[in-house]
Amino acid sequence: MKICVTSVGRDMTSGVDPRFGRAAHFLLIDTETDQFHCLDDITATGQGAGVMVAQSVINSGASAVVTGQIGPRAYDVLAAAGIEIFLAPSATVGGAIQDLHAGRLEKLRGPTSPQHAGLRA
């Protein structure tokens, strides 16, 4: 299974970026091989950043997202695509993946934030 984690840096020791649509980087981790790579083609600009990033996550083949917060529109797109969303706002990317495997992460049932919250963070 592939998991997309919003990240402040480009490797597994980086912290989870608390924002979804406006995150600095997006790491795609394959949990079967433990391989990861940075989705470099995502640059959200202007309006609808959350939707645009959600689209890229769908295109990447990820079946789950780990982030710190998520707005209503991105949530709706990911949920409609059947992608599960987990919160790990203060972990490293590697730590968040371990927590996810151990069942320690909370699965979201709705957006955490109003629109544009990532712009104010």
Add this chain to the structure above:
Amino acid sequence: MILAVVSGKGGTGKTTVATSLAAAWLRDGPVMLADCDPEGPNAHHFLPQLGELIETPVNVPMPSIDQAACDLCGDCVDVCAFNALAKLPDRILFIESLCHACGGCALVCPRRAIREEPRQVGVLRSGSAGDLRFLQGVLSVGEPRATAVIEAMLEKVRSQTTAEDDVVLDGPPGASCPVASVVRAADVCLLVTEPTPFGLHDLIQAHELIAARGKPSAVILNRSRGDAADTKVEAWCREREIPLLLTIPDRRSVAEAYSRGVPLLGALEGIEEELRSLRDPLRRLADAGRNGVAA
């Protein structure tokens, strides 16, 4: 002549000036006043003779997707500049709150699976106050785009007036898209400012927007106390060679009249003639602008 009254900063006196100009100019010919602030229309408060208003809906075209006809090619998602469409594994998802109703998705769909359907975003109200023709746009609560209502208003203004008529557009505050729509439709812009740092800051910003569209402008300085604060606005106008057409004094009587819905004409002696006398210089600016003289 189509005159846009704008300011940048809110509360400088756009509506006070626009309603008073319209009333003063009625003695010289037909005038239409259009309240182009669909997010907070208030000009009607200053038209005591206002009769019944006729309401017409403002609609924008929104995409409706026939999922059965869609083959998930994703062309609509790619063309949408506002990320209002997303391609899910099994269907196209439409996020209405991001849609700018540009129609691009329906145009590019190779399967013709997207049809545009009207959705109401506001209303136009038209009527008259004595001899003054009046038009007002109101944006529905929760709708994000005032420009859709403003464009519908401007279309109505153009279809119902001739070049000989005087049209006063009472503009929205700020210096963003709604103001740009109003400025684009105008022959000349009248900037109403106040002698405060905020007033001057936003005056400069609004003027930049006007100049970028090649429209001529003039300034009215409102709420002047005749002190040093005025000189900054005066100096800026001089430096930019923008005519400062009128200075309106800061008077308690004006504020009291405003609170009762009485425009300047009933509150400040001599103002009616002063406002009437602005028509010719503004018409000259408008003519020069149309001939490409003004920057």
